[in-house]
Amino acid sequence: MKKNPFKILILGITSVCFIFALSACSIQSKPTSDNSEKVVNLFTWANYVPDSVVNEFEKQTGIKVNYSNFSTNEEMLAKLQASRGSEYDVVICSDYIIEVMGKQKNILMQPIDKAKIPNYKNVDPQFLNQVYDKGNKYSMPYTLGSQMIVYNSEKVNFPIRGYKDLWNPALKNSLVLVDDPRIVLGMTLKKLGYSMNETDSKKLDQAKQDLLKLKPNVKVLDADTPHNSLINGDTTVGFMYGSQASAAVKANPKFKIVYPEEGMNAEEDNFIIPIKAPHKENAEKFINFMLDGKISNEATTANEYVNTNKAAKKYMSKEYLNNRAVFIPDSELKRAERFRDVGSATKTYDLIWSEFKQR
Structure with missing residues (x-):
């Protein structure tokens, strides 16, 4: 059958338009490259x-x-x-x-x-x-980043050298800790002589019991600005990131920095x-x-x-x-322990931390 030339023209135009439309869609959907967007x-x-x-x-x-x-x-x-x-x-x-x-x-x-x-x-x-x-x-x-102890030397009448000193009954209701389960549990595990990345259930339970004993000394948990409670006098001893400890020392030169003798985290x-x-x-x-x-x-x-x-x-x-x-100092950083992925033990860490905060 003879084809209508008008229909052929219309079909041809339609096909070309369709191809251009597809091309336009393709261009729009393609992620912008480094060369086209600064x-x-x-x-x-x-x-x-x-x-x-x-x-x-x-x-x-x-x-x-x-x-x-x-x-x-x-x-x-x-x-x-x-x-x-x-x-x-x-x-x-x-x-x-x-x-x-x-x-x-x-x-x-x-x-x-x-x-x-x-x-x-x-x-x-x-x-x-x-x-x-x-x-x-x-x-x-x-x-x-690393965490360290910072304390007011005018208000603490005994030397602080490591994590174990934070459990001293003389510090009742005096501590501020950074609000982080891995950091605080890591500190507790290190105090007991274990790895900050411990996964053994018995050792984690021991750390839990020891951490609960620390609770009477803890007045403030603060993730972002723990140094503020030191500066305003609400607390006298803190365990926090170096940048936060630095802010405390700048506000009051009487604050002293301690690299825990048990070893730091990095x-x-x-x-x-x-x-x-x-x-x-x-x-x-x-x-x-x-x-x-x-x-x-x-x-x-x-x-x-x-x-x-x-x-x-x-x-x-x-x-x-x-x-x-x-x-x-490099001597401290070289013996510092890095956090690792603790896998399924993460749930145990979270449960311990939840119980600690609820006490």
């Missing part, structure tokens, strides 16, 4: 990367930083799982949660191409190749790139910028965490170097 989506704790550093990166590169924050590593992981690693470009998170993610069937991190980050050479080797990410396949260190916070980061090239540029020695020093001077960058040392001020809360 953006990097950063996900970490609030104020962890100082505004001055963010502004300098934007000025040097023309890449805008979209800063989103989380409160806990667990919250970060939940959001990364919900987006399947496609919403953020750079995440700064802790070592043990990287170990958790590395064990999952669907890895939410992508390997970092070290050739794209030449400032990786600036990282102090003692902070590399840790058990949570051998060879630093997925992560690069940013800073290190937590490395790292840069990772999610598996489906929409702006991978910008993520690499951001990490490389952050590992510059001068920039690294600027960041840790502001957030008062331990600097992990050997190239930053020449920029450090005397004030930073003399601050025992944030410039911890």
Whole structure:
């Protein structure tokens, strides 16, 4: 049968339009590439990367930083799982949660191409190749956090040298502790001579009973600002992060810093790139910028965490170097214990902590 040329024309036009429509849809649905959008989506704790550093990166590169924050590593992981690693470009998170993610069937991190980050050479080797990410396949260190004892030397009339001293009955209703189960239980386990990552049920039960004995001495649990209760005089002794202890000492020079004789904890916070980061090239540029020695020093001077960058040392001020809360000797850091993924024992930790807080 002879075909109507008008119909053929209409069909041809319709087909062309359909093809263009499909192409347009394809273009719209394709994730924006590094070359077409000058953006990097950063996900970490609030104020962890100082505004001055963010502004300098934007000025040097023309890449805008979209800063989103989380409160806990667990919250970060939940959001990364919900987006399947496609919403953020750079995440700064802790070592043990990287170990958790590395064990999952669907890895939410992508390997970092070290050739794209030449400032990786600036990282102090003692902070590399840790058990949570051998060879630093997925992560690069940013800073290190640690907890320590800080106390008012005018109000405590006996020497405090370690965790065991916090159980002294003379400190009844005098302690402030950072509100974190792994940290406080880790302290208790260390006092008993065990690992901070203990999973043995009998040892954990022993730690539980010992922790409950500490409760009469505890007046305040505070995750964010435990130093405030020391400064305002509500408490006289605290166990908290170095940056928080530093704030207390700056407010009152009578406060003394103690590195617990039983051994400290050390937590490395790292840069990772999610598996489906929409702006991978910008993520690499951001990490490389952050590992510059001068920039690294600027960041840790502001957030008062331990600097992990050997190239930053020449920029450090005397004030930073003399601050025992944030410039911890290598001798202490080398014997410090890192938190590990404790697997199913996590539930036991949570139950112990819940009972402790309810007492």
